[in-house]
Each structure stands twice: as C-alpha cells, then as structure tokens.
Amino acid sequence: MQRFTQLFLEVDRTTRTSEKTAALRRYFEDAQPRDAAWALAVLTGQKLIRRVSYKRLRQWAGEVTGFDDWLLSECHSSVGDLSETLALILPPADAPGPSGEPLHRVVEERILPLPLMTETQQRDAIRKAWKTFDGHERFLFHKLISGNFRFGAARKVVINALAAAADIDPAVMQHRLAGTYTPSVENFEALLRGGDDVEDPARPYPFFLAHQLDDDPADVLGDVADWRVEWKWDGIRAQLIRRAGQTLLWSRGDELITDAFPELRAVGDRLPDGTVIDGEVLAWDGDKPLLFGQLQKRLNRKRVELMLFMDVPVVFMAYDLLEHAGDDQRAHSTDQRRETLEQVLIEDEALRLSQLVEAESWEQLADLREESRAHGVEGFMLKRADAPYGTGRTGKGLWWKWKVDPYTVDCVMIYAQRGTGRRSTLYTDYTFAVWNGKQRGEGELVPVTKAYSGLTDEEFAKVDKFIRDHSVGKKGSFRQVKPELVFEIAFEGINESERHKSGVALRFPRVSRWRTDKQPEEADTLVDLKRLLAKRV
Amino acid sequence: MGRNLVEPTDRGLYCAAGDFFIDPWRPVDRAVVTHAHSDHATWGCDRYLCSEPGVEVLRQRVQNDADIQGVAYGELLDLNGVKVSLHPAGHLLGSAQVRVEHAGRVEVISGDYKVQPDGTCDAFEPVKCHRFITESTFGLPIYRWRDDAEVTADINAWWRDNQEAGRTSVVFAYALGKAQRILHSVDASLGPVVVHGSVQRFNDVYRAAGVALPDTTTSTEESRKTCKGVGLVVTPPSTLGTPWLRKFAPYSTAFASGWMAIRGNRRRRGVDRGFVVSDHADWPGLLQTIADTGCESVGVTHGYTQALVRYLRQQGMDADIVPTRYEGESDTEQTGETTDESG
Known part of the structure; x- marks a missing residue:
C-alpha cells in the first residue's frame, strides 16, 4: 500500500505528463508483481468490487466520529469528495504512519471479500480498516472500495509507462491490454515480457485532424471546386480495421471500442482483409444522427445489453479509406481515396457513406450550412480535393471544420x-x-x-x-x-x-x-x- | 442581547460602555486592533491601540503618521471605565485577543488565533471570560493540523528534490505572517532565499522584533543568478503567472495554507504542492479553546459560522453568529487588495 500510495502522490502532484509517466514507470519496475498486477487493474479503470454504499459509509463514519449527518454533509460539500472527507474526519489510526500492508493483501483480504459480507460484517471490516489506515492510505482505501477511482493519469499514459518499463512499443502494449486484463501475477508478467509482436495487425493509423475555419471560406480557400464538402458529424471518430481475419474499432483517443459496438464488428467482419476505413460512429435514427449523449450510453458499458442495443442503433459513417488490399492509401488524393472507398463499401444498414454536399459557390454552401442543425450535424468538413491524408494536425490548410455558430x-x-x-x-x-x-x-x-x-x-x-x-x-x-x-x-x-x-x-x-x-x-x-x-x- | 459588552455594528465590533471599536472596517475615532492583516486593520482611524510587538507591524498598514498606542500583553488599561487588556493570539507578530471587563462581566474577542506555538510570535493563551467571540475560518472537522515539524520536513524534502531536478522552489505564502513563519522554520542551509518586496518589508519588522529569520534578498539580477535552480523563493500568491516570478523558471510551486488540507483546493490553484501551514485554529483547536475560556456564551464570526454555532448548540452551549463584513468560508481572497489575508 505504501508504494502504491507513493505512486498516487507522485502522479497527483504534477500536471506534467512526462513526470506522471516516469513515476508510473518507476512503479512498474520496482513494485512486487503481486501488487503491480492489482495496481494496473485499478490504473486502467477496472472496478475491484461493486462499491460499498456511500450511505453506509457515512452512517458508520457518523457512529465512529459522533458527528450528525448535517455536519458530515457540510464537510462533504466543502471537500467535494466523500473518500477524502471521511479520510479527514475519522479519528487517527491505531498506529501513525504507513500501515506496511502490501497492496495485494489489502485488495485480496480486505476489499474483494466486502461484497460477500452481511452489513454488520462489512461495518466491522471497514471500521477495522479505519483503525489500520490513516491519511493518504485511508483516502486510497476509500477510493478502492468506491468503484469510481480516477487516478490522475489517463489510460494511455499508464500504457505508455508500462510499455517503457517492458521496453516495448506502446502500440504493442495497447494491443496486449486490449480486451480484458485479469489481474494476476502471470498475466502481469506476460504483459511485461520483451519482444515486439511484429507486424501487429491491430495497429491503427494516426488520425488526420482538421483545423477550425473562422474566416469566410470565399476569402481564404479559393475556388469552391477545389474542395470536397461533407457534413461534420458529431460522434466518435474511429478507424474500422479489418486485418488478419480480425475486426477492430479504434477511437481517436486510441482506445479499442470494438466490444461496445457489436453491430460494427459485424460490418467489419464482412469487409475484405486489409481494409482500414476512417469515419464516425453515430447513434442513428432513420435518416439522421441522434444526440451524442445517446452514443455515450453505449460507450460507457462493457457489455451492451440487448435493450440498449436496440434502443440506440449505431452506424459507422465512412468518409475516408486509409488501407485497401493491405496497401497504405494515405498518399493518394482525397478524390482517389473516395473513389476506392465507394468500391470497398458493402451493403449494410450499419454502414453508411458520408455523402458529398454539392454546391456551385461558397454562398450557396453558406446557405446550406444554416441547415446543419436540422440535419443533426455541426456544420461542414472541407477537404481539399488533391490533399493526401496527413498525420494529426500537420498539413494545415488541407482539412477544415466550418462549424455553425451556437x-x-x-x-x-x-x-x-x-x-x-x-x-x-x-x-x-x-x-x-x-x-x-x-x-x-x-x-x-x-x-x-x-x-x-x-x-x-x-x-x-x-x-x-x-x-x-x-x-x-x-x-x-x-x-x-x-x-x-x-x-x-x-x-x-x-x-x-x-x-x-x-x-x-x-x-x-x-x-x-x-x-x-x-x-x-x-x-x-x-x-x-x-x-x-x-x-x- | 443588550447585555453584551461588545456588539456588532455596521462599522465593526463596538463596545458602547468604553466607546471604542475592535477591528473596525471603516475609520472610527478609536480602534483596538487585534492584528495587522488588512481585513482587521483599517486605514484612517484617529487613534489605534494594539499590542506592543504589533505596533511596527500595524504601522506598515495604516497611514504614516497614525497615532498608534502599544500596550504590553496583559497590561490593564482603562478606556472610559472599561478595563481593556490584550493577550497573545499566536496568529502573527503582535496579534492579540482583546479582553474587555465592565461591571463584573468579561468578554474576550479572539481576533484570528492559532493554538500551536511557532516561534515567530508570542504563543496563544486562553483567557477566562463570560463571553468569547471566536473566529471560525477552519471551523469544520475536516481541518486538523499535523505537527509543524512534519510539514517543515516535507518542505525541506521538496526543496532538496527540486534542487536535484534543477528547479527553483517557489512557496506562495501571504506576505505578513505566513511568509515569516515559513522562513523561520525551513532549513535555510539548503540554499539561497529570495523573497518578494512585500515579504521583505515585514521580514525587516520581524527581525527588528528579534525573530530569527535567515538572510533574504529581494529579486535582483544577482540574487536570481544564485537562486535559480537551487534556491527558495517566498512570495505572495498574487505573483503567480507574473513576469516577476517567471524570471526564476524553471521552478516547482507550492502553496502554504490551511486550505491545502483539501486536495481540490490545491488542484484548483494549479500548484505542484500544497503544504498545510495555517495561522488559524483547526477544529480541535477551536473546541479546546472555547472550553478553556470557561465561557457561558460563544459568538462565532469570520468563517464557518453557521456550522460551528449549530454544533456548539447541540453540545448544549449558548452560541450565536456575530456577523462581519467579510464572509469567511472562502479561500478566494487571493488577489489584489487582500493578498495577505491569511489562511
């Protein structure tokens, strides 16, 4: 617990990603695999248990401190976080300083059994923990049983640090961690084994990103005929990858989201091998997208319940082709890539092509743009007809987002x-x-x-x-x-x-x-x- | 309520029998001042009364030619038939509680106070009274201070870590009180110390009063050269993001305040570290002090007034809120005028 607490503090005390990564890397290198296996689960956002109810925790804290509920509420409202509030108001532990208990014992012996206990047993277990842990350890113990522990490092940072500790490519580590990681010494050590999973068929291309257009396009973009115009969809930017008999859906945040969208996996399974399509995942209703919030419902759960699957139908709105028959297409022009994309696309109700919006002039486009809200979109995407597919935000002037004013x-x-x-x-x-x-x-x-x-x-x-x-x-x-x-x-x-x-x-x-x-x-x-x-x- | 000797008015606490104000926030004829923070010491009064060690501190705060009378702690004065004496409050150099006695009744106004002694000012002494008017800046049970020595060790360790990383250590602390307390306690053998001009001004006053402070210089081309990457900078929080501070880059920042007990406060400030160093009483300190005074009624002001009053009443005490112009319950007094508001 002490080493894990130190890691938490090191990460919490800096806003610099490089320092967070370094702290995590040191942890993965130093910590006992038994402990690190659990730490990794927590750091990558896994819940250890269904959380112990806040109501109970508050009630027991009230019993221990003698404070009324109104005073606990007053404290909670000042602190803004129950785990921290309780850590602060509870009486000191029996012995000052770190408990000396290793993380795996805290998790395996104190935390995992909690959901199996009766309320009285739970109360006794929690009160015992309050006598053992103090200060930051007590705060972290609360976080670990709260089910919503957000460590101050993004999943990606954790993965990069783990990759650095294992001395392998971060993309490989990401792939190794894709799907479900079950915390155990064996699984943790398997992640850390050296070597490159060469020719990794899971790896996405870096996304090409558009810049915001604030000026009148007629003034800055030249002839409208040089541009390809699409609606700007408000969903999850993603690459649908079909390679080596496997379908993967990567979000722009470099997260694998295939499991959340089984209907898109089914689409991918029907695509020819060696295909990578860039597009947008959208919640879709008939002829237009649903609000982004609907889509989030789907993302937030690991296993999609059937009801939700039916309530919130999803489509992949394809707008670019990055790989065809195993060949990188990115150096080709927008027009060439679109032509191939249209050939590659198959009939499927969960797969749509982002249609080009035709216009004679910028003025006409400006008028059409006013209809964006009726279409459930945010405005237009403008892509130069002769532009290659770039990397990140490099290549300014090739892709623009031209959004409607709020x-x-x-x-x-x-x-x-x-x-x-x-x-x-x-x-x-x-x-x-x-x-x-x-x-x-x-x-x-x-x-x-x-x-x-x-x-x-x-x-x-x-x-x-x-x-x-x-x-x-x-x-x-x-x-x-x-x-x-x-x-x-x-x-x-x-x-x-x-x-x-x-x-x-x-x-x-x-x-x-x-x-x-x-x-x-x-x-x-x-x-x-x-x-x-x-x-x- | 008429039986109280000291009552709130729109200019501050007022003792009618003695015709004087305590910590008025507008100019009055006669002001008894508990300490020289700007929310307690207003400019422009005709006559000031404060503790002897507080005279030179207060002089920095009010008009140059102000009529300031200093009295030794514990010395009895007679103001229009009311017996007045000042007693150490442990908040900063010269800070005092005001004891008022008239017709057999004793009331004590705490001003801001801290129970643990710290070596930069006279230590707090509880004073027996019938009514005690207490501050409540940290009047919630979430506030319990750690031992000073532990926090000081943390600050020294952080300074050493920064030196290893080649960074200047910047501590944000209010210019009067907190800054001197930090300077008094850190291990100045670690490296050079530079302070902001507003801090230096009070350092001189503290040194003149015999408080041990390490050598400090203000920011000059020369002092920056020796300080950069190894030294400690102590400066008010208002200098965050200013060109004055940027000249010490690269640095690590820390804020020294009781508010740092809450993680969210530290993160909102955008500083790397928060050191819980407060010049106020924590929750146990407030409760212990109220008990020690043996008072039968408690007036609660300046802070978490509602919560503390409600709690005290539940314990069977007679407690009420004493309104002030300044809403406490805030750590936002961080800019401009109130830079040295303490926390």
Whole structure:
C-alpha cells in the first residue's frame, strides 16, 4: 500500500505528463508483481468490487466520529469528495504512519471479500480498516472500495509507462491490454515480457485532424471546386480495421471500442482483409444522427445489453479509406481515396457513406450550412480535393471544420451551487433565468438552464465573491442570489420540456461570456427563446 | 442581547460602555486592533491601540503618521471605565485577543488565533471570560493540523528534490505572517532565499522584533543568478503567472495554507504542492479553546459560522453568529487588495 500510495502522490502532484509517466514507470519496475498486477487493474479503470454504499459509509463514519449527518454533509460539500472527507474526519489510526500492508493483501483480504459480507460484517471490516489506515492510505482505501477511482493519469499514459518499463512499443502494449486484463501475477508478467509482436495487425493509423475555419471560406480557400464538402458529424471518430481475419474499432483517443459496438464488428467482419476505413460512429435514427449523449450510453458499458442495443442503433459513417488490399492509401488524393472507398463499401444498414454536399459557390454552401442543425450535424468538413491524408494536425490548410455558430441568450443568474472536484470550494454551478413578460425587464425571472463551464478562474473567483456577498437565501446546497449579473449562454439547440417550469430545455448550454455591460433588465425573454423553438425543423 | 459588552455594528465590533471599536472596517475615532492583516486593520482611524510587538507591524498598514498606542500583553488599561487588556493570539507578530471587563462581566474577542506555538510570535493563551467571540475560518472537522515539524520536513524534502531536478522552489505564502513563519522554520542551509518586496518589508519588522529569520534578498539580477535552480523563493500568491516570478523558471510551486488540507483546493490553484501551514485554529483547536475560556456564551464570526454555532448548540452551549463584513468560508481572497489575508 505504501508504494502504491507513493505512486498516487507522485502522479497527483504534477500536471506534467512526462513526470506522471516516469513515476508510473518507476512503479512498474520496482513494485512486487503481486501488487503491480492489482495496481494496473485499478490504473486502467477496472472496478475491484461493486462499491460499498456511500450511505453506509457515512452512517458508520457518523457512529465512529459522533458527528450528525448535517455536519458530515457540510464537510462533504466543502471537500467535494466523500473518500477524502471521511479520510479527514475519522479519528487517527491505531498506529501513525504507513500501515506496511502490501497492496495485494489489502485488495485480496480486505476489499474483494466486502461484497460477500452481511452489513454488520462489512461495518466491522471497514471500521477495522479505519483503525489500520490513516491519511493518504485511508483516502486510497476509500477510493478502492468506491468503484469510481480516477487516478490522475489517463489510460494511455499508464500504457505508455508500462510499455517503457517492458521496453516495448506502446502500440504493442495497447494491443496486449486490449480486451480484458485479469489481474494476476502471470498475466502481469506476460504483459511485461520483451519482444515486439511484429507486424501487429491491430495497429491503427494516426488520425488526420482538421483545423477550425473562422474566416469566410470565399476569402481564404479559393475556388469552391477545389474542395470536397461533407457534413461534420458529431460522434466518435474511429478507424474500422479489418486485418488478419480480425475486426477492430479504434477511437481517436486510441482506445479499442470494438466490444461496445457489436453491430460494427459485424460490418467489419464482412469487409475484405486489409481494409482500414476512417469515419464516425453515430447513434442513428432513420435518416439522421441522434444526440451524442445517446452514443455515450453505449460507450460507457462493457457489455451492451440487448435493450440498449436496440434502443440506440449505431452506424459507422465512412468518409475516408486509409488501407485497401493491405496497401497504405494515405498518399493518394482525397478524390482517389473516395473513389476506392465507394468500391470497398458493402451493403449494410450499419454502414453508411458520408455523402458529398454539392454546391456551385461558397454562398450557396453558406446557405446550406444554416441547415446543419436540422440535419443533426455541426456544420461542414472541407477537404481539399488533391490533399493526401496527413498525420494529426500537420498539413494545415488541407482539412477544415466550418462549424455553425451556437445560439446565444442573455440570462440573469439567480441560483448558485458549489462545483465539484477541483472547484468544490467555489460557487461555480449557476442557474440562469429569463423574463417571462412580453418585454425585457417585464414579468418574473424564470429559470431556463443551468450551466457551468466557460469562465476563467479569475472570473469564477469574482462571481463567487459576488454570490457570497449577495446571497438572499440558502436551500440545501443552493444559494439564491440577488438577480444582478447577466451572462451570455451559448447553446446548440432547444427543445420543449415538461420538466422545466419555463417549458423549454437548452441543449449543451454553457456560459460564453459574462455581460458586465448589461443590466438584468436587459436580459432576454422567454418569448425570444420560444421563437427559436418555432424555427426548429 | 443588550447585555453584551461588545456588539456588532455596521462599522465593526463596538463596545458602547468604553466607546471604542475592535477591528473596525471603516475609520472610527478609536480602534483596538487585534492584528495587522488588512481585513482587521483599517486605514484612517484617529487613534489605534494594539499590542506592543504589533505596533511596527500595524504601522506598515495604516497611514504614516497614525497615532498608534502599544500596550504590553496583559497590561490593564482603562478606556472610559472599561478595563481593556490584550493577550497573545499566536496568529502573527503582535496579534492579540482583546479582553474587555465592565461591571463584573468579561468578554474576550479572539481576533484570528492559532493554538500551536511557532516561534515567530508570542504563543496563544486562553483567557477566562463570560463571553468569547471566536473566529471560525477552519471551523469544520475536516481541518486538523499535523505537527509543524512534519510539514517543515516535507518542505525541506521538496526543496532538496527540486534542487536535484534543477528547479527553483517557489512557496506562495501571504506576505505578513505566513511568509515569516515559513522562513523561520525551513532549513535555510539548503540554499539561497529570495523573497518578494512585500515579504521583505515585514521580514525587516520581524527581525527588528528579534525573530530569527535567515538572510533574504529581494529579486535582483544577482540574487536570481544564485537562486535559480537551487534556491527558495517566498512570495505572495498574487505573483503567480507574473513576469516577476517567471524570471526564476524553471521552478516547482507550492502553496502554504490551511486550505491545502483539501486536495481540490490545491488542484484548483494549479500548484505542484500544497503544504498545510495555517495561522488559524483547526477544529480541535477551536473546541479546546472555547472550553478553556470557561465561557457561558460563544459568538462565532469570520468563517464557518453557521456550522460551528449549530454544533456548539447541540453540545448544549449558548452560541450565536456575530456577523462581519467579510464572509469567511472562502479561500478566494487571493488577489489584489487582500493578498495577505491569511489562511
């Protein structure tokens, strides 16, 4: 536990990826394989057990400390994290300093048996742990039984560090870790064995990424005939790979997501060997994509339940071909690659071709772009007809994303709530309102949306101070605030909603700026918002 | 409530019988000042009264020609028939609790206080009273300070690690109090120490008062040259991201504050390390002190007032909130005017 705790602190104390990687590498090199096998499972996001209920933990902590629930809540709300809160308020352990218990014993003897115990047994086990672990170890013990431990290093960083410790190519390590890793000394040592799994058929190509176009294309991109235009899909960018009799789906985050999308694996299985297609995974309904959130439901679970499989149908929207008959196609032009892509594609309801949008002029395209929202897309992708497929963000000027502007509305802040995690001591989650009268400043302010992101730390601090100084009431974690500050809220769409008092719900709302130049009477009205609702196709 | 000697007003705590204010936030005729942090010591009062060791500290904070009277800790004064004395609060050099006695009733106003002694100021002494007005900056049970020696060892170890990595060690600490406490406790034999001008000003006052501090220089081309990669820089948090600080790059940053007990606070600050060094009482310290005063009523101000009042009432104590202009419960006083607000 001590070495693992040290690793956690080293990773937690730096924001530099190179230092996190170095700390992880040292850990994998030093730690006992029995311990490291478990650490790797935790670091790559595996849950050790179904979590011990927060309610029980709080109750037992209350018994041990003698603190009432309201005081525990007050503490929890200040800290923003229950594992940490409990670690801080519980009485010191029997002996100060590290427990000296190795991680594998903590996991195997204290944690894994928890779900099999009765409530009383669980309580005794947890109370015993509280007497053994203190400080950071106690905090980590809570994290390990919480089921949502997010270590401060991305999976990719962990894999790179492990690859460095084993002295092999990170892509090979990624492949070795693809699928299910079952923590055991044998499996861990197998991962670390040297050698290159040569000619790795699993390896994706680096993705080519577009730059954001902020200018008028007519001014900067020349003749429209030199460009191929597609809708810009809002899904998961992915490569569908069919090689060596195996289908793999890699996301842009270099994660293997094949298991989450069995219908796309089935598509891949029908493709000829030696094919790699670049495209977008989309939740799809009839003729247009569903919201990204629908897709996330699928990603978040390891085994796709049949219901969800049917509720959220998924397609692969193909738009580029990177490998054909085992040959790298990337040096060919956009037009050539598309021509081959069209030949390669097979009939399948889960496979679609991202159609080209034809236009005579940039003006005509600009008009068409206004329809983006009706199509459920974010705007256009512009690809130079003669461009090769590049790497990452190199090759600026070849691929552009030309997105539609978000909607905006000026709202008044009326409630505030503390943030979580990094921002748990600040009021950073706000509820915003618009006027329900005919004119601005008339009627009442009715809440329309909550939003949090979009302000700088400095602005957050100022707004936070305002909230503390202008609080007119408090209910639970909410503070009612004097309606004085005006913010511009950007959002991507609007829906009718019975759940909201205002009758509307905004999609992807976020604070785009603080309108210090506006008085609350100048905020927008519900009528303004409902007008957008009418415009929606 | 009329029976209390000291009551809140819109200018601060006021003792009507003696006609004086304690830590007013607007200019008044007569101000008794517990300590020289800017949220307790306001500029422009006609007459100030503070502890003897606090006079020169306060002078840095108020108008140049201010009329400041210093009294020794424990010495009894008579202000319009009210007996007033000051007692060490352990918060910073010259910090005091104010004891007020009139017609057989004793009230003590704590100001900000810290229970553990630290060597840069007189150690806190609990004072028996009928009513105790206590601060509550860290008035939740999540705040329990570790032993100072352990934290100091951590800071020294971090400094040494940085030296090995060729980085300057930058500690953000409030210019008055915290900075001197860090300087007093670190192992200055490790390397050169550079401080921000606002820190140096108070270092001089502390040295003049006989507090042992290592040699410190402000940032000059020469001092930067010797400091870079090996030295320690002690500077207020407002210098984060400024050109002044960037000249010491590459560096590792740390923030020294009680708020660092919470992981999220450290991460939000964007510093590499958080050292839990506070000049305030922690939860056990607050409760112990309240018990030690033997008081029958507690006024709670400046911090987690609601939570502490509710808790004390549950323990059967008579407790109430004493409002202040400054909402505590915050670690956001980090910029501009309130740079040296302590934490």
